[in-house]
Amino acid sequence: MNKRELLKKAEPHYGEDDLLELEHAVDLAADAHKDQKRKSGEPYIIHPVAVASTLIDWGMDIDTILAGVLHDTVEDTDVTLETIAAQFGEDAAFLVDGVTKVSQARAGMQDLTEYLPQTKDNLSKLLIAVGQDVRVVIIKLADRLHNLQTLQHMPADKQTKIARESLEVFAPMADRLGMGRVRMQIEELAFSYLDPKEYKKLQNTIRKRLGKSTRKLASVRDEVDAALKNQKISYEINGRVKSIYSLYKKLQKVNGNIDDIYDLMALRIIVETKEDCYRVLGLLHGLYQPMINRIKDYIAIPKPNGYQSLHTTVITPAKQIVEFQIRTYEMHEYAERGLAASFHYHEQKGSKEYTRKKSSAVLPAHMQWMTQLQEIASRLRSGEDISSDQLNVDLFGDRIFVYSPKGDIYNLPEGALPLDFAYLVHSDIGKHAYGFRVNGSIHPFDKPLQNGDVVEVITRKTSTPRKAWIDQVTTTHARTKLRSQLRQLGMIESISNAASIIRQKAIRKKAQS
Numbered sequence: 001m002n003k004r005e006l007l008k009k010a011e012p013h014y015g016e017d018d019l020l021e022l023e024h025a026v027d028l029a030a031d032a033h034k035d036q037k038r039k040s041g042e043p044y045i046i047h048p049v050a051v052a053s054t055l056i057d058w059g060m061d062i063d064t065i066l067a068g069v070l071h072d073t074v075e076d077t078d079v080t081l082e083t084i085a086a087q088f089g090e091d092a093a094f095l096v097d098g099v100t101k102v103s104q105a106r107a108g109m110q111d112l113t114e115y116l117p118q119t120k121d122n123l124s125k126l127l128i129a130v131g132q133d134v135r136v137v138i139i140k141l142a143d144r145l146h147n148l149q150t151l152q153h154m155p156a157d158k159q160t161k162i163a164r165e166s167l168e169v170f171a172p173m174a175d176r177l178g179m180g181r182v183r184m185q186i187e188e189l190a191f192s193y194l195d196p197k198e199y200k201k202l203q204n205t206i207r208k209r210l211g212k213s214t215r216k217l218a219s220v221r222d223e224v225d226a227a228l229k230n231q232k233i234s235y236e237i238n239g240r241v242k243s244i245y246s247l248y249k250k251l252q253k254v255n256g257n258i259d260d261i262y263d264l265m266a267l268r269i270i271v272e273t274k275e276d277c278y279r280v281l282g283l284l285h286g287l288y289q290p291m292i293n294r295i296k297d298y299i300a301i302p303k304p305n306g307y308q309s310l311h312t313t314v315i316t317p318a319k320q321i322v323e324f325q326i327r328t329y330e331m332h333e334y335a336e337r338g339l340a341a342s343f344h345y346h347e348q349k350g351s352k353e354y355t356r357k358k359s360s361a362v363l364p365a366h367m368q369w370m371t372q373l374q375e376i377a378s379r380l381r382s383g384e385d386i387s388s389d390q391l392n393v394d395l396f397g398d399r400i401f402v403y404s405p406k407g408d409i410y411n412l413p414e415g416a417l418p419l420d421f422a423y424l425v426h427s428d429i430g431k432h433a434y435g436f437r438v439n440g441s442i443h444p445f446d447k448p449l450q451n452g453d454v455v456e457v458i459t460r461k462t463s464t465p466r467k468a469w470i471d472q473v474t475t476t477h478a479r480t481k482l483r484s485q486l487r488q489l490g491m492i493e494s495i496s497n498a499a500s501i502i503r504q505k506a507i508r509k510k511a512q513s
């Protein structure tokens, strides 16, 4: 893709002034990178242009597109942030700065390895925390995608390293942002480099099985078509094929037996309204026998990343097992594009609501973890003492939803205890927790909560936190609050030595960069 093609692609979506800025940004970046080449030998500018093009595909706002074009200039060329701010505005500069900081911080993190194990979790947290604005992460995802698409030009050891990091950090990140399509693209590319043999093998397996199942599914599809038409429901139906990497992961769960995988090919039904989703579900269950444990209502209880759909697996009279996914167009859009959908150029044109300071305010409720993380990041930056387990934000575990007796919904990691819930509601409620009632019955302190539990905390003014709780609670939030309460009560020592060493080192490193 060159400048002309990029502009042509952008034209329908942005205003005239925006397009002029975009053209100018490409010129500036092309000039700044003029002495650099990609590993393929091509001029470097093809990379930022490709990144910008992807961001247009994702429907991002103009500032993000500009920052995509300029994303490597501050780090790799003489272009300064001041120049970018003066010529393209504060927002674009802010985003470029975020992308640059993420790379620098990652380089800096290598030095912290002896204190802070360099796990995938730490890397991911860092990406988000330093980025400060979700759009920075979205630009990093577009950047990573293009680097994966051009990975064949890299030496083998680098290919492996980048592919592994993509699977461990970037794909889960896309998933956390609800960007299902990007997650899948990253996974497929990365996996094809990490295990090319297995990739090819599974690709063949899918191809072979697909031929068979498509033919078998055709009659099911006809039946469903007729039933939906009969009910006057307007819908779209199509087959969705499982991705190679998700098949690989699933096969490991079922000990490699592909016959245990029912959703190699699923039928997806997209309708107008939520009510229609349930009508379709009822209709399918009238036609075929559902498998009892495989009915999932992600509409009433969305996945933690915001994904919504109804899933059901049925057995046809011909003993065929078929999975259906039912969702509205809106849910489908979110499942594919996730958080990126909320920056959409059509909706956001002229609106500055999503910019910097307010960016966390517009995050949907299920994205609260990101706000938590950004809080920790800004406290770190202001030099506050943060212990290493506070950094251990609950980012990658599976989540459950529980309710207060009033019906407020709370999002906790799987395995969370009632105390974690109490501290999430309010630190004073945690502090004075005396007992718990879950779904109406008394519930022990050390028994984990389940998805959908209604949790009531029984408090007593005279009751104070116990030291042993520190080893019990599972969330960072609860542990942090609890620790400071215990410290205030004189029940534990202040900040551990190890934690302050980590911080010192981090600050020194930052001063150097």
Ligand code: MN
Pocket: 047, 071, 072, 143
């Ligand atoms: Mn780049």
